[in-house]
Amino acid sequence: MREVVQRAEALLVRRAYRSTPQRRAIIAVLAAKKGEHLTAEEVFAAAKKTRPRIGLATVYRTLALLGKMGIVHHLRAEDGVSRYELSPAWRKARHHHLICLSCGSIREIEAAELDALYEKTALIHKFELVPQPLELWGYCQKCRAGFAAPR
Ligand SMILES: [Zn+2]
Ligand SMILES: [Zn+2]
Numbered sequence: 001m002r003e004v005v006q007r008a009e010a011l012l013v014r015r016a017y018r019s020t021p022q023r024r025a026i027i028a029v030l031a032a033k034k035g036e037h038l039t040a041e042e043v044f045a046a047a048k049k050t051r052p053r054i055g056l057a058t059v060y061r062t063l064a065l066l067g068k069m070g071i072v073h074h075l076r077a078e079d080g081v082s083r084y085e086l087s088p089a090w091r092k093a094r095h096h097h098l099i100c101l102s103c104g105s106i107r108e109i110e111a112a113e114l115d116a117l118y119e120k121t122a123l124i125h126k127f128e129l130v131p132q133p134l135e136l137w138g139y140c141q142k143c144r145a146g147f148a149a150p151r
Contacts, residue, residue: 004031004090008071015069025051026062030072030086037075037083037097037106070130078104078137088131096133100140107140108133 008027009019017023029046030038038046044059063084066072073087078101088094094115098107114134122129139147 001028001031004028004086007090008066011069011071017065022047022051022054022058023062023065025054026059027066027071030066030084031090034086034091034093035108037077037085039081039083043084073133075099075106075133075135077106078102088133094131094133097135098140099135099137100143101137102139102143102146105140105142 005024005027009024012019012023025047026043028050029043033046040056040059040063043063044054044056047054047059063072063074067074067084070087071090072084075083075085075097077083078099083106094110095108096111096114098109099105100107115131118129118131121127
């Protein structure tokens, strides 16, 4: 977690942004909650524990900035609420999302064949890829079992 915060801090400074205690607190929250998909309010509540005076507007602005820098991945869940997580490149774990349209669950999966396809496509177009999780929408196994049950 410390390592992620330090790397992000270095990148902020390199891009001529200030590394503020609030920004560091937000990065630390995302680094500590790997594999979770947090709303801005949840990031806010967790960051408040170390930075009691942090504001929700600062959290939103910081998440947008970190998103632009590729540190944070932003996904829209089934309820239309934005959720945030540390980008795959910052987690050393490529993954994609299966999002259930019925219960809203978000499952992380690995799909090396998809990654390979993306890499190949980027290579053909001489494009440097920044790996981002894909959102695959549908119905999870649990909900599908529920649909099939007799009423
Ligand atoms: Zn479901
Ligand atoms: Zn994820």
